[in-house]
Amino acid sequence: MTYVLGKQTLLLKIALRIFSIGLLPLLTANQALGAERIKFNYGLLEESIPINSLETYARTGKIDDELAVYRQDVGKKQLTQLRQALTTPIPLNEVEVSQFLYTPIGEILLKKLGKVIQTESNLSGFYAIRAALILSAAEPNNFTLLNVLRKFPASAISINLNQSFQIVNALQDLVNQTQNVIALINQQSQEKVSKTPTVNSVPVLDLGKSGSFHFFKQTIRLDDVSRNRIFPADIYLPVAQTPRTIIVISHGLGSDRTSFAYLAEHLASYGFVVAVPEHPGSDSKQLQALLAGTADRVTNPREFIDRPLDIKYLLDELTRLSKSDPTFKGRLNLEQVGVVGQSFGGYTALALAGAKINFEQLKTDCASLEDTLNISLLLQCLAVNLPHVKYKLFDARVKAIIAIDPIDSSIFGKASLSQIKIPVMIVSGSYDTIAPALPEQIQPFTWLATPNKYLVVINGGTHFSTIAESPNATVPVPTQLIGSSTALARRYVKALSVPFFETYVAEQPSYLPSLSADYVNTISQQPLPLSLIKSLASEQLEQAFK
Structure with missing residues (x-):
């Protein structure tokens, strides 16, 4: 200075x-x-x-x-x-x-x-x-x-x-390191772009725009007596002659099932059955209760367990309905499930994919919370108060996940994330100040050992770029935290989720070429340029830190 x-x-x-x-x-x-x-x-x-x-x-x-x-x-x-x-x-x-x-x-x-x-x-x-x-x-x-x-x-x-x-110095170090790593990712993404157009790929506009399936929405009420947990879920059902694969969407903390309705409708138009539960205890109603004085915490640590169990219970209930309810009978393929989640929902998706709560990592990272610049640790460290037992959150029905702005660095850490074996796509906003890109998405991406993994970076994206405004919002999110061009960020999510779930859940390999830097470069636009990579070595991160 x-x-x-x-x-x-x-x-x-x-x-x-x-x-x-x-x-x-x-x-x-x-x-x-x-x-x-x-x-x-x-x-x-x-x-x-x-x-x-x-x-x-x-x-x-x-x-x-x-x-x-x-x-x-x-x-x-x-x-x-x-x-x-x-x-x-x-x-x-x-x-x-x-x-x-x-x-x-x-x-x-x-x-x-x-x-x-x-x-x-x-x-x-x-x-x-x-x-x-x-x-x-x-x-x-x-x-x-x-x-x-x-x-x-x-x-x-x-x-x-x-x-x-x-x-300020610690913040500047984090900013500099993040910028260096983002620059490295952007460079690698550009280097992967072919000099000639990708052959046999699905047309770009078809993935960004709605598909050809008609669909309707059915809201169901779930009552898990064993957990004293009652919650709704919106089910988007495409009109089709054969059972369709299922995608579950998990919202973030303080949000609700409307925040990704745009994505649910988009995936349903491509023939997916989309189930969107609302997680009581970490939804907009919980935030309303906190601000009204009828709740004493942002969320209960138990939500780290209940959220994945909500989805497991939802899948179990859909299995029952597919056998007894004419609305669902013959429509659901419950052996092929994908999950997409944002923020706390990103954690939820990773837990279902096989990552286990890492209490040793939490003990280490949560010892000095007052000094952290990573706000998401304030949420992750609530899990320290859980009984230290082995929770069974993995679900074998889940074949692939997309985690958008997930929180995972301490709640899982390298030891747990490396155990995931199914395909994973992590989507990160470079301007995320809630769950910072470097510690919460980019470094955790290097810990994944699954052979089919993707890191997507929305340059200029924030923690709220991909979330649609909910009619139930308690407190408006400041404009400077949302950022600009949210419609473009949501279009990216729609355009990438289709080929990812078609490839790894619906088992349609013809979509695989659209999971490439070529495709991403084609749909990328200013002011939120997009990058995609499939690998990043920890040694490259260390070099970027220098």
């Missing part, structure tokens, strides 16, 4: 850099700060910015003398983002905020923030941040970052620049 010395102190330049390269987005993403002044401490040096200066700028766009010292080094775009961050309403109330902040995951995030955001006496800001958030949320239509600043229960907030440097 280069700091320009002038009439401002060295400390002001350090503070400026911390804001400009990443600390401000970190703080605003968590809606936490406080007080009349923001102080920057770096050893014996200290400088500060009045909250009034920020408020004046947020309300009027005017930059006073106190804030002007930053303008020369901060771009216009960053200042505009700052103003928006200060004044954008947060659609939560005090009950919803307090419910989350008192969960284990909420407290871990507060402890992490408390190392950087401190009180005037340089003590952890844990309690002050929580109080400021709850007090601000209690004011109708005034829950903004600017009001959170005013509600901080002290005359000033102290930013620990030593801790800030550590976070």
